[in-house]
Amino acid sequence: MSVYFIRAGRGGPVKIGHAKEPRSRLIELQVAHYEALQLYRMFEGGRPEEQAVQRRFLHLRIRGDWFRFSTELLGDVGLKEIEVPPTRRMLRGVAHNGYPRPEGRQKRQPRPVPAEVSAP
Numbered sequence: 001m002s003v004y005f006i007r008a009g010r011g012g013p014v015k016i017g018h019a020k021e022p023r024s025r026l027i028e029l030q031v032a033h034y035e036a037l038q039l040y041r042m043f044e045g046g047r048p049e050e051q052a053v054q055r056r057f058l059h060l061r062i063r064g065d066w067f068r069f070s071t072e073l074l075g076d077v078g079l080k081e082i083e084v085p086p087t088r089r090m091l092r093g094v095a096h097n098g099y100p101r102p103e104g105r106q107k108r109q110p111r112p113v114p115a116e117v118s119a120p
Helices: 022-031 047-056
Strands: 002-008 014-019 037-044 061-063
Touching: 002 022, 002 047, 014 022, 014 047, 022 037, 037 047
Parallel strands: none
Antiparallel strands: 002 014, 002 037
16 A cells, blocks of 8 residues: 555645555546646555544645645655656656657658649
8 A cells, every 4th residue: 555645737736645556546536637637756554644644734634635735745754755657747758658668669751742733
């Protein structure tokens, strides 16, 4: 299990939750959310650790598991952090699964312009 921070948009609120597969949870949440979501931070832990982090940031709570973004969320939360793998939104030239695109694919070349047909 992991505790995760998922952020809505660039300056939007942050969801603090826990899941076995945070990237899968991100996809589930994205289906019902109008802004692009991003897996922002991950930590080792489960439900008890999630609740402890939520209590720590109670003054930022909007509703439920959603919190106003603050630089406080960037600091130490008392849990061991897990590196968040890059997503397609974070890197150009990376496939949707987070791995580099194959080198063999080249950009499509434009079609040649046909020569003008002369009138008889």
